[in-house]
Amino acid sequence: MTFLSLARKNAWRKPLRTVLLLICIAVAFLIYALTASFLAGSQGTSAASEDVLGVMSVAGRAQPLPMAHLARIAAEPDVGAATFMTRLRGFVGSEKNVVAVSAVEPQGLMSVNGRELGLTPALIGSLDQGRDRILVGRALAEAQGWSVGQLITITAFQMVRQDGDREWRFEIAGIFEGENESTDTYFAIGRYDYVNASRAKGRDTVDVFVVRPRDGIKASTLAARIDSLFANSAAPTRTQSEKQFLEAFLRQYADIKLIVNLVTGVAFVTLLMIVINTMVFAVRERTFEIGVLKTLGVSGGRIIALVLVETFLIVAIGATIGLVLAKLATVLVGTVLGLAFSPSVLAKATAIALAVGLATGLLPAINAMRTPIIKAFRAR
Amino acid sequence: MTQEPFITLAGVRKGYRTGSDAIPIFTALDLAIPRGDFVAIMGPSGSGKSTLLNMLAGIDVPDAGSLKVGNYRLDQMGETARSSWRAHNMGIVFQFYNLLPMLNAAENVELPLLLKPLSAGERRSRVAKVLDLVGLSGREKQYPSMMSGGQQQRVGIARAIVSDPKLLLCDEPTGDLDRKSADEVLEILALLNRTLEKTIVMVTHDPQAARSAKRTLHLDKGLFVEEKRAA
Structure with a gap:
């Protein structure tokens, strides 16, 4: 005892x-x-990055920004890498079954956010084999029961194709896992060139620029500097970290x-x-x-x-x-x-x-x- | 040369307060008990028997005077020191056994040994030895609720001596037992005094129990009024 x-x-x-x-x-x-x-x-929002910055329109994410902003952002000396993204939101089957495709330039995304999303050169390479190919996050794939090679159709809420149709067809090229289990993987990654060329409106605009500061650069300082670049332009920006953005987004509800x-x-x-x-x-x-x-x-x-x-x-x-x-x-x-x-x-x-x-x-x-x-x- | 007493009380004063009233128990109590003695203390209720036993156990301290057990001045020791002294120098047998109900006989006996730097094997060996001494071999796994009063008291005695203390204090050890069980318990106490030379101080109301002791002291109104020696 x-x-x-x-x-x-x-x-x-x-x-x-x-x-x-x-x-x-x-x-x-x-x-x-x-x-x-x-x-x-x-x-x-706990898993969201505080280092990766999102540059959006000051009027909100629904307002597109001109692609021309990218060159000025990338020219900032403290920017390590920058890319862009447009969100295609729609549903599969039932309207309640909402899914989103982030239309990106794959190599750009890889350099800015590849580690956090668990992207590999092989996954990025698989997007090169067809403009309509997408990578699906593990959480989305499991929830929808999707697998590699499957063809899916997303009915967009707003983004209309040139032929007036809202149906966007994609082939699943791979599944990305995220850096860890906290990473948001409930979305798909597609090619911006395909979405941009096919959409009826808003060509050569983006929803958000994604920026990774150079090592040792404080994200909040760079965010303020980027916003000051466009303060007096026709499309002023608001730059936030991914974490700040998600927190603000969730605070809209509560x-x-x-x-x-x-x-x-x-x-x-x-x-x-x-x-x-x-x-x-x-x-x-x-x-x-x-x-x-x-x-x-x-x-x-x-x-x-x-x-x-x-x-x-x-x-x-x-x-x-x-x-x-x-x-x-x-x-x-x-x-x-x-x-x-x-x-x-x-x-x-x-x-x-x-x-x-x-x-x-x-x-x-x-x-x-x-x-x-x-x-x-x-x-x- | 006269041997120095094992227990010495000199001029001990002790009282209690109830509200604004002071109730004196002892005003100047003196007592000397030599090593290896077996003393029964008798007296009417309120005579101070339990108070004396509590002081000898280091549970209570005198208001004045000195109380020495072995080389320890209990009246000058703090609570922590007296607690440690109890763990190593004294065993106590209660009237109602006071065994822990969720522990079996062996575990109850082992309890004081947890305070000593002993291996589990040494503890088991000592427990087996004292349970054998009190005649309870084979009942190690029995819980108190499964034992008779006499058996429980024997577990209580085993628990009191398992640390091999020099002093054994007994508070009405036969008060809750039938005559046969009481005699068995008294026999064990006499054996411990005779063969292991334990110094035993036993408070009792039972004249037959007192006859097991080498001498009997009668306490009345805080003073020893009579002493009888066994024939």
């Missing part, structure tokens, strides 16, 4: 109470991990991060109160036994450690159950819901579990330590 096994036996002496506590803790951590995974996932923090905050405050209350009572029930342990020579420090280990054990098991369930959820429906159970989510959950264990265990532990032996014996 060890003090650890003594703490374990204490934790399990009332199995029903312990199981209910475990469920309570597991649910709180499940809520936290799912919401944090949502933030870290493709629907969120401050999701704040909502998530509030939900998890409420869940954990409730959890703290329940666990503290239960542990205080659980330890108070054992006041007499704590008196016996002290009489045998167990020091106040060990008494504190014993109660804390017991609490940590319960919190650790409950948190593990919650996190495992959250991981399962991200494996099963993560790509559809945009969940990414990243290492940072796990690290934060571990830190929260430690804090919860300490916060919930400390009060009953100190109470136990401070109870005089004679008073403890009267508790029988």
